[in-house]
Amino acid sequence: MGAFRIIASSFILVLFMYVCHQLVRFTDMDWWSKLALVLGLAFLFTLVIGTFLFFWKEKKLDHHWWRDLLLDTSLTVMAYINFLVTFVILRDIYAFIEYLVLPIPIVKLYSTEATGILMLMPVILLFMGNVVVRVGPRLVKVPVRFPQLPKELEDLRIMHITDLHISQSLPAKFVKKLVTKINSLKPDVVVFTGDIMDSFVEKHTEELEYLKELKAKYGVYLVPGNHEYYWDGQKALQAFRDVDFKVLVNQVADISLGEAVLQIAGIPDPAALHFQQEGPDFPRVQSQLQESSFKIMLSHQPSLAYQIRDIGVNLQLSGHTHGGQFFPWNWLIVFFERYSKGLYHIGNMRLYVNQGTGYWGPRLRLGTYCELAEIVLRKG
Incomplete structure (x- = not known):
C-alpha cells in the first residue's frame, strides 16, 4: 500500500507539472496571473491527492458531515482535473498536427482566452454529467x-x-x-x-x-x-x-x-x-x-x-x-x-x-x- 501511495502521488505530481507548463508557458498572461493560475492548480491537485491519502489511512466508522463534504469536493475536483488534463492533451496533439501540416503560428491556441476556455469547459461538463445522474x-x-x-x-x-x-x-x-x-x-x-x-x-x-x-x-x-x-x-x-x-x-x-x-x-x-x-x-x-x-x-x-x-x-x-x-x-x-x-x-x-x-x-x-x-x- 505504501508503494501504491508513492506511485499515485508521483503520477499526480507529473500531471500537475505538465498541465501548469502547458497552460502558462506559452500564454501572454502577466507574471501575477500566471502565479495565481499555478497556485490555484496546486491547491486543486493537492486537495485530491491529500484527501485520498487521508481516507486511505483513516477508515473509521464515525460519520462527520465535514468528512462527507471533503470527500465529495475532492471527487468533484478529481473529475474537473480529469477533463482539464484531457483537453490540454487534445489541444497539444491538435497543435502539433497543425504545425506539421501547416507550419504557421499557433498563438491563438495558447492565448489567455484559450486558457480561460480550457479552464471553463470542465465546469460545463461537470454540470452536464451531474444532470445525467440526477435523472x-x-x-x-x-x-x-x-x-x-x-x-x-x-x-x-x-x-x-x-x-x-x-x-x-x-x-x-x-x-x-x-x-x-x-x-x-x-x-x-x-x-x-x-x-x-x-x-x-x-x-x-x-x-x-x-x-x-x-x-x-x-x-x-x-x-x-x-x-x-x-x-x-x-x-x-x-x-x-x-x-x-x-x-x-x-x-x-x-x-x-x-x-x-x-x-x-x-x-x-x-x-x-x-x-x-x-x-x-x-x-x-x-x-x-x-x-x-x-x-x-x-x-x-x-x-x-x-x-x-x-x-x-x-x-x-x-x-x-x-x-x-x-x-x-x-x-x-x-x-x-x-x-x-x-x-x-x-x-x-x-x-x-x-x-x-x-x-x-x-x-x-x-x-x-x-x-x-x-x-x-x-x-x-
Whole structure:
C-alpha cells in the first residue's frame, strides 16, 4: 500500500507539472496571473491527492458531515482535473498536427482566452454529467435469445442491477428511487452483480432498509464485487442476507418452473483472494449444475467469461466496467476491458455487461448513463 501511495502521488505530481507548463508557458498572461493560475492548480491537485491519502489511512466508522463534504469536493475536483488534463492533451496533439501540416503560428491556441476556455469547459461538463445522474437509472430492455430455451422460461424478466456503489457520495434517495422503480415493474427475478456496497455497512442502514423492500416473484440474488471486500466483505454480505437477499458465493440456487429448472449460480470477485476470502471456484459451481437446466451465472467480472462458458452456462450477467462512466474513459474502456458493455455471444453462451446502475466517485456520467437492465429471455 505504501508503494501504491508513492506511485499515485508521483503520477499526480507529473500531471500537475505538465498541465501548469502547458497552460502558462506559452500564454501572454502577466507574471501575477500566471502565479495565481499555478497556485490555484496546486491547491486543486493537492486537495485530491491529500484527501485520498487521508481516507486511505483513516477508515473509521464515525460519520462527520465535514468528512462527507471533503470527500465529495475532492471527487468533484478529481473529475474537473480529469477533463482539464484531457483537453490540454487534445489541444497539444491538435497543435502539433497543425504545425506539421501547416507550419504557421499557433498563438491563438495558447492565448489567455484559450486558457480561460480550457479552464471553463470542465465546469460545463461537470454540470452536464451531474444532470445525467440526477435523472436516475434508465430502464434498458434487453431481449436475449436462446435456441433451446424451455417454453416455461419464455419471457422471464430478470432485473439486473450492478455497481450501485452505496457510499457517502450516493444519495440515499437514489436507492429509494431505484427500489420504487423496480417494484413497479414486478420482475420475476432481481439480481445484483457486485459493487453494491462501497462503504462500511454500519453507515448505510437507511439504504439497506430501502433494499429490504425489493420484491421479485422468484427472489433477489447477489454476488460480491471487488468493492465489497474493501470495506469488510463478510459484514457486507451478512447485511445483504439480513435484508433477504440470497447471497451466492460459489453456490447455485434452483428455481422450478413447471417441468423446467432455472439455476442461478454466483461466484465472488477474484479480489476476495487478496483479503484471504473465498475466491471463484468453478469446479465447485459446476458440480452443482444440472445438465438439463437453464443456467445463469452472476459474475461481477465479465473477464471471466471463457471460464464460465466452459462449465456449461447459458447466460452470464456482469458489471464492473461502468462503460467507462465518463469522458474520455467511455472511449478508452475498450482498451482495458474486452467486454465493456452490452450483449456478447461467446460460443453458445450469452454475456450481458451492465454499464452500472449507480456510479463510482464523482456524481457524474458523461457518454454513459445509470443503467437498470431488464433481461428478457426469448426463444429463437
